[in-house]
Amino acid sequence: MRGLSEEISDMLAKPCRQYLAHLRVERALSRHTVDAYTSDLNYYVEHLTQQDIGNFCDVSETTIQEFIDDLQSSQCKKPFSRSSVNRMLASIRGLHKFLVLEGIVHNNPAADIKPPKMPQRLPKAISIAQMQRLIEATMAEEEVIALRNRALFELLYGTGARVSEAVGLSIDDVDFNQATIRLFGKGNKERILPLGRFAIDALNAYLVRSRPVLSRKGRGTPALFLNKRGQTLSRQSAWETIQNVAQKVGLEGISPHTFRHSFATHLLQGGADVRIVQEMLGHSSVTTTQIYTKVTRETLQEVYANAHPRARRK
Template sequence: MSSLADQREGYLAHIAVERGLSRNTLAAYRRDLARYERFLASKDVGDLASITQRDVEEFAQELGTGTADASPLAPASASRTVVAVRGWHKFALAEGWVTTDVSRDVKPRAIPQRLPKALSTGQVEAILEAASAGDGSAPLRDRALLEVVYGTGARISEAVGLDVDDVSLDPGGASVLLRGKGSKERVVPLGTFAVQALEAYVVRARSPLAQAGRGSAALFLNTRGGRLSRQSAWSILRVAAERAGVPDVSPHTLRHSFATHLLSGGADVRVVQELLGHASVTTTQIYTSVTQDTLREVYTTFHPRALG
C-alpha cells in the first residue's frame, strides 16, 4: 500500500473485523480520517512516513479552533477524531509502513463530564400511562415498547430491533435478547409490568398491525405492518412525555433512568454494566455520580448535624 487512501482503508478494514465496530462508528472514523488527510494535503504531506509529531499536534489543535474551510468540533467529536488518528498511526507501525508512531504522545482533548438526566419513578410512570392512552393497536404497542425500554435499559435501536423470537414470556424466567453495539448480544430479564404490557400487545394488537404488511419477524410493527423505525419509536416517547408533562426527554432518558434507579436501589455497578451492555465498567460508573449526588442532597436536607 502506498497512498494515504489505501492505507486508511486498510486500517478501517482492520478495525471493522477486529473490533466489530458498527456501521455508523466506521462511517464516523472514515470522516475523521478524511479530515486528517485534507489537513495533511494542505501541508503537502503525501504519505504516513513523512508525518511528524508536530503535524499531529497542529491537527489536534485545529480540531478545536476550526479553519476557514472546516468548523471547530465539539470536545467529544474532537477527541474521537484524535483517537482515530492515533489508531491509524499505531496500526501503520504494526504493519511496518512507518518506523515510529509520531502520534503516541498526542492526547485527545478532555471531555467535560455531563451527568445523564434521570427521571423520577413518578415521571416514568406518568409517561408509561400516557403512552397507553387511547383505543386501538397503537397505544398497546407504544406502552409495550416503552415498558421494554425502561424495564431492560435497552437502547431505542435495540428495542425496535427485537424480533418476536427474541422475547421469552415464560413465567418466572421472562427475558429479551438484545443486540447492542458491535452486534454484541445480551439477555436481560423482563419485569412483571413489561411482561403484562407485551402480552397485551402480542395478543390484542400485533396481529391487526401485521395484517397491513407482508409478514415481518419484528416484534414492534408500524401501521403498515413493517418494523417500527428508531425515528418512530423516538416520536412515541416524545409524544407520551408531552402528554405526561415531562420536559426534556431524549431517546436515552429511560435508559439513564433504568440505570440510576437500579443503583439507587442498591444494585451492584457490575450487574448494571452487564444489563446495559457496556464494554467497560468505567462507562457505567458515571451513574454512580448521580446516585451519590442524590445521597448527598438527602443527607444535607434531613440530617440534624449536616448544616452548621
C-alpha cells in the same frame, strides 16, 4: 474509501480502506460506527492532502496535534465540540495503531496525543413517578400504536437497552418462558437480561393485539417493533415517539437515553451492585457505570442536608 476526492493520494486512501474493512469484518462494528469512522477519516486525510502530505509515513505528532487544535480553533468555519474532537482523535489513533500493526508504517505519531478534557456531565434521570407518568401516557394513542409504544417504553426502562438495541430486536429474541431478552450491543456483543412483569405484560399485549395488525401492512419481517407501515421501527421514529409522549405530560429533555439513565440510577438507588448494573448496561468497563454512583451520592447528600437536624450549616 467513500467520499474521498480524486486528488487524495492512494497512499492515504488505500490504508484507510483497509482499516475500515478491518473494523467492519474483523471487529464486527456496527454500520453506524463504521460510517462515523469513515466520516472522521475523510476529514483527516483531506487535511493531510491540504498540507501536501501524501503518505502516512510523513505524518508526525505535530501534524496531528495541529490538526486537532485547528478543529477547536475560532478560525475554523465550524469549530468542533470537544466530544466530536475526541471521537475524531479516537478514529485517528485507531488508524495509526492499525498501520503499525500491519507494518505499513513503523511509528505511531498519534500514540501520545491527549484528547481535550471533557466537562463531566451527569446522566439525566427522571424520578420513578415521572417515569410512570411517561409510560402511562402512551395509552392516549389509538390502541394499536398505544400498545406498541407501551411495550417499547417498558422494554427500554425495564432493561436499560439502548434504542438501537431495542429497534434491532426480533421476535425470537424475547423468551417468555424464561422471562429474558437477548440484546446485541456495541461490537455485536450479546447479553441476556431478565424481563420484569410490566415489560412481559406489555410485550404480550403488543404481540397479541397490535403487532399482527401492523404486520399485515408490510411485507413480513421478524423485527419486534414495527411502524405504521408494517416495517421495522427506526431509531429516529422511536426518538420522535418518545419526544411526543413526553411533551404530552410536560416532561422536557426526554430522549431514549433517559430510559437507560433512569434504569441504572433507580437500580443503584435500590441497592444493586455497580458491577451487576455494568453487566446489564453492557458496559465494557465498570468505570463507565460508576458515573451513576455519583448521581446517587449527590441525591443522598441532598436528602441528608435537608432532613438531618445536624446537617444544616449556619
